[in-house]
Amino acid sequence: MFNQNNNKRIGIFSCIVVGLIAAVLTSVSVAQKTPDEHVATEQTRPPVGQVLADVSTLTFGAGLGPKYTSFIFGVEEGGSTHVVPVKISYAFFKSDGPPPESFFGYSKRYELQGLREPKCDESVNSLSYVKNVDESGKPLPPTYVLRTPPIWTTRRQ
């Protein structure tokens, strides 16, 4: 029963991640305040689900706003019968820091508060692999940077 459910979820993830992953810009305080301040930002229902993968890169942004870290979140739809992966761009300031390691407990379900922001959309390939070049700009093999769940058979809470 368990493994069947988990396999189903992984299969759906694999199908849907062909193409573009929509991004939800998430910051707890952003979601709680002034929803009309960002023009062209669309408010959506709070996504509920689980973290599917952490995007393990070294870049967090160049300031002029918060820093950002990304992860892929499996949004449950249709009474959790299937899962749609979305990119979450988590905004944080110095006072908070990025989510702690305990956040990425893959058996945990979350309801996220965020804003849909198309400008943060990214292709699955771009999100999953960091391109590499040498110092002269010559392309090198890319690095896979999705830090996936270590255990998929953990019982859901």
Place this chain on the structure above:
Amino acid sequence: MSGNTGQSEFGTHDSKGVNSVDLGNLSKLDAAGNAGGLNSGDALAHEAMDAYYSLSMGEAAADQAAAGLYPGLYGPTGNQNSLNPFGTAVVGSTFNQAISNGSGTERVTIQYITPIPAIDLFGKSAAARSDMAHDAGCRVTGVTFVQPKQQ
């Protein structure tokens, strides 16, 4: 205001009413290749307004309010790492950050002061990677404006 913070940010919010800017990094915004994008004055104004607003509201709301007057940057996408000749260390990174008013994207190149072992990308939490990048130190070495149609 600092000439060189040893980090790769143009400006940051530090605490209530206090923001800082890195003049060395800001100067890259005024390069010819960034014509049409944000300039150093835009960035200074954003950080000044952010500091002001943060006196009366939360830091995320303050940033949004400041971005309404002087745009900021969204999260990085399209990361690319530059590796040393042996492929064992990350010496720099290039990434895109959309300008919050929709006018285009800044393509930012940074160089790590101390190269980061490539193996350290694996298995580290976001907090650990953030600490690692901070400890390595980095500088902005180039900024190029990309118009919306070219992305």
